[in-house]
Amino acid sequence: MHQPPLSHLSAADPDLAGLIEAEARRQHDKVRLIASENYVSPAVLEATGSVLTNKYSEGYPGKRYYEGQQVVDPIEELAKARARELFGAAHANVQPYSGSPANLAVHLAFLNPGDTFLSLELAHGGHLTHGSPVSITGKWLRPVHYGVGRETGRVDMDQVRDLARAERPKVIFCGGTAIPRTIDFPAFAEVAREVGAVLVADIAHIAGLVAGGAHPSPVGYADVITTTTHKTLRGPRGAMILTTEEHATAIDKAIFPGLQGGPHNHTTAAIAVALKEAAQEDFKTYARQIVANARALAAALTARGFDLVSGGTDNHLILIDLTNKDIAGKPAAKALDRAGIELNFNTVPFDPRKPWSPSGIRLGTAAITTRGLTEEHMAFVAASIDQAIAAADDEATLDKIAGEIRELLAGFPMPGWAATP
Missing domain, CATH: 3.90.1150.10 (Aspartate Aminotransferase, domain 1)
Structure with a gap:
């Protein structure tokens, strides 16, 4: 039985309701070890399925292009405030539809076509949007990749430093999708400062661990932090970008109007719920x-x-x-x-x-x-x-x-x- 129940869906579309029921049973019966998946709470499910999906809210709180934002604006502000407080960041944008658009916003904010950036090689644990040849980030920009040591399987910071000095990238990414070891944010920050690059920490996989104190935080080291809101953070399928005040405007403009239209308000509300849950003491126990x-x-x-x-x-x-x-x-x-x-x-x-x-x-x-x-x-x-x-x-x-x-x-x-x- 679903919580909240699917009584209306079962009556209106029993075929689809049956498929959803089958998926729930599958999730229940299997040991789910996909590193990017989790289970959200009933409260997150309720927010995701709420009437907020009916509302269009292009723009930002107080600066919308549609009327009727008296309730949506406080919801988005609440999500942003909870993100700032949980991670200790100066600014938060909770509108990205997913992790890839969040990373694309970074490229749009700080790079022009052909510009150089430095990131972890995809086969060594990086992400498609960190400059893979099949991604727009690898086709329109000039990615230079560092890797892990053949013997250690860990990021080679000497290689990172040497490449940064030689290539002078405008942006340096740390983080990725298949990194089993602690990310050395202070070391990356030192390299970025030396070459005058914007340091971006992609913590999509470890955001919940950071929030729960089970992994060091990039706040204070990275200029920009991108993350999904699911995975270890245990929220809905969405994303956030955290920044210093210096880069807040550039990132906000890159999300809207640069890449997206109206945010998904039901997802924003669910993100707010997940962030409140992540601020509780039992979340720290879960992260550890x-x-x-x-x-x-x-x-x-x-x-x-x-x-x-x-x-x-x-x-x-x-x-x-x-x-x-x-x-x-x-x-x-x-x-x-x-x-x-x-x-x-x-x-x-x-x-x-x-x-x-x-x-x-x-x-x-x-x-x-x-x-x-x-x-x-x-x-x-x-x-x-x-x-x-x-x-x-x-x-x-x-x-x-x-x-x-x-x-x-x-x-x-x-x-x-x-x-x-």
């Missing part, structure tokens, strides 16, 4: 538990012979090179999904395979932590992963593992939905 679970899972996987990039993790994310398991990332991920374990195939640093059939898998512990799993369950999760990969072509074994996982998860409620007899 995410890291504890990831470290316990990493240790259990290492004990079973898995090759972890960088040798482990400092946050929620684990990146595994499956080369020594004689299976590629894609067939492994497909087998694991059939076994009730949801994650994604992923490139690893210096991967000899192609991106659509890479050597690795990526997993994270945010969603299972929200469900209530702790360190004591990580050995079981690691064993299930190991058994499923070893039995990738054995459907009977995969079905057996999936049943064991359903049995485990039956004891851990899912926010927003409960199984009915």
Whole structure:
């Protein structure tokens, strides 16, 4: 049963309601280890599905292009104030539709076509909008990439410094989508200051850990901070940009009118709810538990012979090179999904395979932590992963593992939905 219930949808469109019910059951029955996914609270779900979706609000509070903003303006101001307070930032923009538009706004605010910026190579853990050749950021701008050490799997700050001195980028990005180690914001800030670059911290994956005190904050080091509002922050699918006062106007103009029209007010309200939840003491406990679970899972996987990039993790994310398991990332991920374990195939640093059939898998512990799993369950999760990969072509074994996982998860409620007899 859904909370809030889908009674009207079930009556109006039973086909779609049935599909949503099936998705809820799937989310309930699987160990969800996709590092960018989580479960939101019923309060966030209610805000996301509210009548705020009816209102168009192009512009910013007090400066809209449509009338009837008497309620929407205070909602957006509330979300912005909560973002500033939670992260300790001078300015917040809560209108980006997702992480990619947030990063595109940074490019628009500080770069012109052909300008140089520095970022982490996609195959080493960066993001498409950090200058991948298939992204507009790689086609219209001039990205220069740093990477991780072949032996360490960690960002090579000497390389970052050398490239920055040689290329004189206007913008330096730190952060990405597959970084299992702590980001050294002070070191990046020192390099950016030396070459006169704007430092941008993309904390989409670790924002909840930063908010909960389980990862160092980029505030005070980065000029601009971009983040999604889901993932570890456990909010709706949206994004925010935090800045110093110096760069507030440039970022706001880049979002609107530069890239977007009216914000999604229902998402803004849900972001406000999630930020209030993240300011509570139990959120700090949750953030610390995410890291504890990831470290316990990493240790259990290492004990079973898995090759972890960088040798482990400092946050929620684990990146595994499956080369020594004689299976590629894609067939492994497909087998694991059939076994009730949801994650994604992923490139690893210096991967000899192609991106659509890479050597690795990526997993994270945010969603299972929200469900209530702790360190004591990580050995079981690691064993299930190991058994499923070893039995990738054995459907009977995969079905057996999936049943064991359903049995485990039956004891851990899912926010927003409960199984009915």
